[in-house]
Amino acid sequence: MRVLFTTAPDPSGALEAAGRWVPLALVHLAGAARAAGHQCEILDSLSLGLSVPETVRRVVQSRPDVLCISAATAGFVPAMELCRAAQGQGILTVVGGAHASFMYPEFLPQGGVDFAVVGEGEETLPELLRCIESGEDPSRISGIAFPLGGRIVRTARRPRLAALDPLPKAWDLLDWNTYTWASRPGSRLAAIATSRGCPRHCLCCSQAASEEGAWRSRSPDGVAYEISELRREHGADVVALFDEAPTADGRRWAGIVDRLAELDLGVELLLWTRPDDVIRDRHTLHRWRAAGVAHVGLCRDTSEERLPADDAIEALGVGRTAVRLLREQGISSETNFWLGFPDESPEHIAELQRRAREWDPDVAHFLTIAPLPYTSAWRTLGPHVATRDYRRFNHREAVVKPRLMSMEQVAAAAIGCYRSFYVDKVRRAGPEPEPAGTRRRSAWRIYLGTPSFRDRLLQGATDEERLVLAPPPARA
Numbered sequence: 001m002r003v004l005f006t007t008a009p010d011p012s013g014a015l016e017a018a019g020r021w022v023p024l025a026l027v028h029l030a031g032a033a034r035a036a037g038h039q040c041e042i043l044d045s046l047s048l049g050l051s052v053p054e055t056v057r058r059v060v061q062s063r064p065d066v067l068c069i070s071a072a073t074a075g076f077v078p079a080m081e082l083c084r085a086a087q088g089q090g091i092l093t094v095v096g097g098a099h100a101s102f103m104y105p106e107f108l109p110q111g112g113v114d115f116a117v118v119g120e121g122e123e124t125l126p127e128l129l130r131c132i133e134s135g136e137d138p139s140r141i142s143g144i145a146f147p148l149g150g151r152i153v154r155t156a157r158r159p160r161l162a163a164l165d166p167l168p169k170a171w172d173l174l175d176w177n178t179y180t181w182a183s184r185p186g187s188r189l190a191a192i193a194t195s196r197g198c199p200r201h202c203l204c205c206s207q208a209a210s211e212e213g214a215w216r217s218r219s220p221d222g223v224a225y226e227i228s229e230l231r232r233e234h235g236a237d238v239v240a241l242f243d244e245a246p247t248a249d250g251r252r253w254a255g256i257v258d259r260l261a262e263l264d265l266g267v268e269l270l271l272w273t274r275p276d277d278v279i280r281d282r283h284t285l286h287r288w289r290a291a292g293v294a295h296v297g298l299c300r301d302t303s304e305e306r307l308p309a310d311d312a313i314e315a316l317g318v319g320r321t322a323v324r325l326l327r328e329q330g331i332s333s334e335t336n337f338w339l340g341f342p343d344e345s346p347e348h349i350a351e352l353q354r355r356a357r358e359w360d361p362d363v364a365h366f367l368t369i370a371p372l373p374y375t376s377a378w379r380t381l382g383p384h385v386a387t388r389d390y391r392r393f394n395h396r397e398a399v400v401k402p403r404l405m406s407m408e409q410v411a412a413a414a415i416g417c418y419r420s421f422y423v424d425k426v427r428r429a430g431p432e433p434e435p436a437g438t439r440r441r442s443a444w445r446i447y448l449g450t451p452s453f454r455d456r457l458l459q460g461a462t463d464e465e466r467l468v469l470a471p472p473p474a475r476a
C-alpha cells in the first residue's frame, strides 16, 4: 500500500525560533512500514510551516491509501482537520503519539480518524497496515482503538518493545536540507532516541504518564553505531537526542560518551536531561564535551516553582551548579521556567524572574503550564483549566485561569519574563565576541534575531529595553 506519513501542521511561527527538528517518529514508523513492504513517503508539515489546506493539497496530490499523522496535543486540532479532509477523499487515516494514545475516547467519536495507535507504533502499524490490506478484523491487532458502529473498540494492550537497537529507520525519505541547528548555521541536523521513558514522575509531563516510569535503553555500541552512520551516510554534523532521560543510567551513558569520544566523529550532540545527572557526572563532564555534547537542556518539573522554602533553595543550588559545570566545559545550557498556576500573581512572577537569573542558563524559556487530562497534575490543576481548545496547549498561551490574574495577563507576563531575562543577558554579555569553542551566546542570540520573537519582546518594552534588544545598526 502507499502510506504517507506527516506531522500535524502548526504554522504558528513557534518553530521559527526553535528551529526545524527531524520528525523522528515518522522516520521510525516509515522504516517499520517499509520493512513490511509498503511504499512510504514523509511530509513534515510542521517543520515546513504548511497550513492545513496546503497540507491537504499535498496529501491529495500524493494520493496515499493510508495517511499516518503524528501529533502532540497542541497540534491535534489541525491533525483532526487534516484527517477529516483526507477521509473525505477516501484516504484511510491513522493517528498516533501521546495525545492520541490517551485521548482517543474523546476524538474518535468526532469522526475523521479511522484508527488511533496507542503507544509505540513500530510493531502496531505494520500489523495494522497488513490487516487493512487484507480486510481482516482489526480488533485482533493489539495497541489500537477505532470507532465501530457508534462505539469505540479498544484492543488489547501491546507490550512495550523489548529491543530498541534493531529498529529500521527511513532516513532516506527525509529532505535533509530542511533540518539545521539554529546555533550552528549551515549544520545538518539529525536525531536519535537512545532510550525511551523517564524514571522520574514529574507532575505535568505526558511522558511520565505514557511510560509509567518505565525506562528502556539501547546499548552504547548501538547508539555509537547509529550516530556514526548518520554522520557517514547523511553528513549529519549535529545530532539531537530525543530521549527524555538519556543519562539516567550513569554507566550506560559513560559507555556512550566514551565510544563517541574514541570515534571522534566531528558531530555535536544536543540533549535534555536532569540537573542531578550533570552533577553526578561532574568529574567526567570533560568526557561529555569530548564526545561532542554542545548543548544541554535541563528538565525542570512545574512543581519546582512552588516548593517549600528549604527545598526551593536546594533545587536552585542544584540548577545553578549544573549550569556552572556545563559552562566550565564550554557546553551551553537551556531550561524552562513555568508560570500560570491558579495562585499566579505578580509577586510569584517576580520571584520566578529572580530564580531564572540565579540559575543563569544560556537559554531560558518562560512557559505557561498546560495540564493534560492524563497527567498526575490534572487532579489538582484540572478544575482550573478554562479551555479545552488544544491549540492553546502550546505553553505560550494560558489555559489555566488564575484567581488573581487574567489568562491574557499571564501570557503577557511570560513575554515580560523573556524580555527581562534577555535584556539582562545582553547587558552582561557586552560587545565581546563568543568565547572560543562555545555556542553559548549564539544559543540565545538566535532568539533575539528571530523577527517574530523579537517583535513580541519589543511590544510593551521600555525605550531603554528597545535599545538593548534591537540596537540601531552601527554607522559606517
Ligand code: B12
Pocket: 007, 008, 009, 010, 014, 015, 018, 021, 022, 023, 024, 025, 028, 029, 046, 068, 069, 070, 071, 072, 073, 074, 075, 094, 095, 096, 097, 098, 099, 117, 119, 120, 121, 122, 125, 193, 205, 206, 207, 242, 243, 244, 372, 393, 394, 395, 396
Ligand atoms: C523533538 C520534539 C519536538 C520537536 C518536534 C519534532 C517532531 N516533528 O517530532 C519540536 C521542538 C518542534 C517540538 C515542539 C513541541 N513539543 Co515536543 N517533543 C519532542 C520530543 C523531545 C521528541 C519526539 C520524538 O521524536 N520522540 C521519538 C519518537 C520515536 O517517539 P514518539 O514521538 O513518542 O513516537 C512514537 C509513539 O508515540 C508512536 N507515534 C507517534 N506518532 C505516531 C503516529 C502514528 C500514525 C503512529 C501509528 C504512531 C505514532 O510511535 C512512535 C514510535 O514508537 C518529545 C519528547 C519525547 N522524548 O518523545 C517532545 C514532546 C512530544 N513535545 C511536547 C510538547 C509539549 C511540545 C510543544 C507544545 C512545545 C512548545 N512549547 O511549543 C510543541 C508542539 C508542537 C506542535 N504543534 O505539535 C510534549 C507533548 C505532550 C503532548 N501531550 O502532546 C512531549 C512529549 C514532551 C514532554 N515530555 O512533555 N517537540
Ligand code: SF4
Pocket: 198, 199, 200, 201, 202, 205, 206, 207, 208, 244, 245, 274, 299, 300, 301
Ligand atoms: S519533565 Fe523531564 S524529568 Fe520529568 S518526567 Fe518528564 S521527561 Fe522526565
